[in-house]
Amino acid sequence: MNNKFLLIVYLFLFTGITARAQTADSANIDRGYLVKVGEQAPDDFELVLTNGTKTTLKQLRGKVVILQFTASWCSVCRQEMPHLQKDIWEAYKNKGLVLIGVDRDEPLQKVQKFHQDMKITYDLALDPGADIFGRFANKKSGVTRNVVINREGRIVYLTRLYDQQEFASMVKVVDALVNNKTASVN
Secondary structure (H helix, E strand, O other): OHHHHHHHHHHHHHHHHHHHHHHHHHHOOOOOEOOOOOOEOOOOOOEEEOOOOEEOOOOOOOOEEEEEEEOOOOHHHHHHHHHHHHHHHHHHOOOOEEEEEEEEOOOHHHHHHHHHHHOOOOEEEEEHHHOOHHHHEOOOOOOOEEEEEOOOOEEEEEEEOOOHHHHHHHHHHHHHHHOOOOOOOO
């Protein structure tokens, strides 16, 4: 009887420790990013907007830039976009912020319809072959991610999927960058 009791206690403890280790590991995963906060953002590409305008991150230096990696087929992107429109774009577009949705590997007409359907006013750019996406994240990983870049071209915040708490932290970081304050992620 005592051996059975000890075995059961051991199994509970072992299971608890294993589950806790997996939770800690999942909190530290890189979420598919190839870049890290603090690094200079890759800027060896051109963004072609749906209206035909072209720009680069080098040309946008001096502004706070958010690249939102998205696609029309992405339901989580569609969930996040109204928040980006209201809480980021409308709040900061006249304060030195540029927000560009980078649409992953879809043709111009589909991206234009997506832009119209979502009722957003920030620009969308084309990303044929997901080549721009591939400079920031593993091409096998998914969209719905935001890369916040400071005025000097350094990455200061990365998001993945749409999490309300993470999004609220991103808004605080953007507010601090736009208003030249120290950002607190808490």
